[in-house]
Amino acid sequence: MFADQISVFLENKAGRLAEVTRTLAGASVNIRALSLADTSDFGILRLIVDDNEKAESALKEAAFTVRTTRVVAVEVSDKPGGLMSILEFLDSKQINVEYMYAFVRQRHDNAVMIFRFDNTDSAVEALTAEGFAVIKGDELYTM
Amino acid sequence: MIFNMEFETLPREAIEAIQLRRLKAVVERAYNNVPFYRKKYDEAGIKPADIQKLEDIQKLPFTTKQDLRDNYPFGMFAVPMDNVVRIHASSGTTGQPTVVGYTARDISTWAELMARSLQAGGATRDDIIHNAYGYGLFTGGLGVHYGSECLGASVIPISGGMTERQVLIMKDFRPSILTCTPSYALHLAEAAEENGLDFADFNFRAGIFGAEPWSEAMRKEIESKLHLSAVDIYGLSEVMGPGVAQECQEAKAGLHVWEDHFIPEIINPDTEKNVAAGETGELIFTSLTKEAFPVIRYRTRDISSLNYSPCVCGRTHVRMHRVSGRTDDMLIIRGVNVFPSQIESVLMEISQVEPHYQLVVDREGAMDTLTVKVEVGEGVFSDEVKQLQSLQGEIAGHIKELLGVSVKVKLVEPKTIARSQGKAVRVIDNRKI
Numbered sequence: 001m002f003a004d005q006i007s008v009f010l011e012n013k014a015g016r017l018a019e020v021t022r023t024l025a026g027a028s029v030n031i032r033a034l035s036l037a038d039t040s041d042f043g044i045l046r047l048i049v050d051d052n053e054k055a056e057s058a059l060k061e062a063a064f065t066v067r068t069t070r071v072v073a074v075e076v077s078d079k080p081g082g083l084m085s086i087l088e089f090l091d092s093k094q095i096n097v098e099y100m101y102a103f104v105r106q107r108h109d110n111a112v113m114i115f116r117f118d119n120t121d122s123a124v125e126a127l128t129a130e131g132f133a134v135i136k137g138d139e140l141y142t143m
Numbered sequence: 144m145i146f147n148m149e150f151e152t153l154p155r156e157a158i159e160a161i162q163l164r165r166l167k168a169v170v171e172r173a174y175n176n177v178p179f180y181r182k183k184y185d186e187a188g189i190k191p192a193d194i195q196k197l198e199d200i201q202k203l204p205f206t207t208k209q210d211l212r213d214n215y216p217f218g219m220f221a222v223p224m225d226n227v228v229r230i231h232a233s234s235g236t237t238g239q240p241t242v243v244g245y246t247a248r249d250i251s252t253w254a255e256l257m258a259r260s261l262q263a264g265g266a267t268r269d270d271i272i273h274n275a276y277g278y279g280l281f282t283g284g285l286g287v288h289y290g291s292e293c294l295g296a297s298v299i300p301i302s303g304g305m306t307e308r309q310v311l312i313m314k315d316f317r318p319s320i321l322t323c324t325p326s327y328a329l330h331l332a333e334a335a336e337e338n339g340l341d342f343a344d345f346n347f348r349a350g351i352f353g354a355e356p357w358s359e360a361m362r363k364e365i366e367s368k369l370h371l372s373a374v375d376i377y378g379l380s381e382v383m384g385p386g387v388a389q390e391c392q393e394a395k396a397g398l399h400v401w402e403d404h405f406i407p408e409i410i411n412p413d414t415e416k417n418v419a420a421g422e423t424g425e426l427i428f429t430s431l432t433k434e435a436f437p438v439i440r441y442r443t444r445d446i447s448s449l450n451y452s453p454c455v456c457g458r459t460h461v462r463m464h465r466v467s468g469r470t471d472d473m474l475i476i477r478g479v480n481v482f483p484s485q486i487e488s489v490l491m492e493i494s495q496v497e498p499h500y501q502l503v504v505d506r507e508g509a510m511d512t513l514t515v516k517v518e519v520g521e522g523v524f525s526d527e528v529k530q531l532q533s534l535q536g537e538i539a540g541h542i543k544e545l546l547g548v549s550v551k552v553k554l555v556e557p558k559t560i561a562r563s564q565g566k567a568v569r570v571i572d573n574r575k576i
Binding site for chain 2: 005007009010011037039041042044046063065067069099116
């Protein structure tokens with residue numbers, strides 16, 4: 001029930017993000033969702049792509065530092081309070097969210113959120129038990 | 144194994160007797176053949192005849208890099224050009240290059256001292272030496288080359304560059320000794336890894352690394368990545384080239400200075416007075432046998448100390464401590480003396496941090512700031528900002544603890560700090576105008 005996310009280390013300097021997208025385009029990899037965490041010195045680009053292997057090897061070949069991380073994609077009702085309901089549930093179970101970001105596309109009437117938890121297994125277990133729709137990686141990459 | 148058993152194991156009195164005889168001769172030759180020395184000694188009121196015992200060397204004025212520049216290109220040569228068979232020069236990155244010359248006899252002396260060095264570093268005539276020091280005006284490549292041939296070993300004159308090809312040759316030719324700069328050694332290890340090769344599968348036994356200061360921690364790093372026993376070699380073109388001093392495999396504790404050809408001294412760089420044996424200061428060299436380009440009391444700017452205690456290897460020549468920095472490379476950050484090698488050892492102690500780093504000094508207002516750029520490899524990269532920030536904090540904390548100076552740690556992408564094939568550029572000082 002996990003999805004793989006590719007994280008890339010970026011120095012904060014002109015053109016690095018463009019270089020990542022150029023590398024992925026060159027490898028015919030499609031970016032499905034992304035989030036950029038940045039500090040004054042460096043950034044961490046997090047990507048959901050349609051082909052993890054291709055993306056990872058292309059980025060490594062272009063000398064980027066790359067890491068694959070397990071994240072969890074969850075459908076969230078696309079209406080006021082939709083995200084709140086899931087966060088309140090996680091809070092009640094004392095599940096810590098390291099970071100999260102939204103998937104680009106909507107699915108049916110729902111939005112999709114990508115979560116990174118400090119304890120992925122127990123988070124997935126709790127979410128599915130509660131009836132939240134956790135989306136499998138393979139499905140996510142081609143949505 | 145000792146290359147020249149007779150001379151490398153001379154009792155101290157015998158070494159000193161040879162040194163005094165040769166010192167008198169070189170001062171005489173320099174005074175008579177090099178206008179620079181004659182003028183300088185006349186001004187100081189010194190005559191060659193004033194050198195009666197070894198301590199008298201301290202009466203002689205120093206020779207500096209600036210003196211060599213002022214006499215660019217051939218003004219310091221002590222023989223006519225028709226006796227000069229080889230010319231080398233420094234890179235000139237910090238100003239005008241310094242040019243040095245050799246007679247045929249100088250080349251053969253240099254080859255013997257390099258052969259001694261290679262043997263002390265673990266090489267024998269049965270070895271294949273992969274020589275990745277640059278060939279050309281830089282003394283490293285040809286110095287090691289002639290030394291290897293004098294030793295009777297097989298030398299691969301690969302020079303620097305074409306790193307992937309080097310790795311292929313290491314795999315196929317199975318050399319047993321590696322000679323290059325320590326930073327290039329690590330670069331070769333990276334290149335091997337990128338090509339799916341492992342130094343453990345190569346045939347290296349020993350590596351002889353020099354031309355830039357490196358730390359004990361870097362030795363461990365090189366030894367574990369390259370699967371060989373690493374020793375330090377020292378030299379500089381002004382004095383001869385590589386092979387002025389060499390660490391032995393037996394002790395790995397200081398580099399034997401070939402004292403029958405050079406007199407090393409240590410001075411306090413500020414007072415310019417000689418310090419007691421064992422004390423740290425600036426290394427001074429006098430060449431005793433060089434014909435074309437004798438140097439007398441040359442200020443190297445290298446920081447070291449001398450150890451006259453007996454060595455387990457049996458060689459009697461004094462050992463100089465590994466160069467810990469340079470008097471002119473030393474950074475003074477808010478009143479604190481900082482050597483790049485100190486920062487390096489801190490980084491090496493933090494596991495998985497890449498050994499490639501650079502120090503950038505800036506002045507903000509009246510305040511000096513030191514930024515340590517460290518490459519982020521896969522070993523330390525995390526998708527979480529807080530992990531990377533805590534790594535920055537850990538590095539800064541260790542440096543503060545060791546040196547008492549606050550630094551800013553900047554994480555940079557792999558391979559963004561230039562790997563030089565010669566000397567790595569460890570310090571960028573933006574304070575100079």
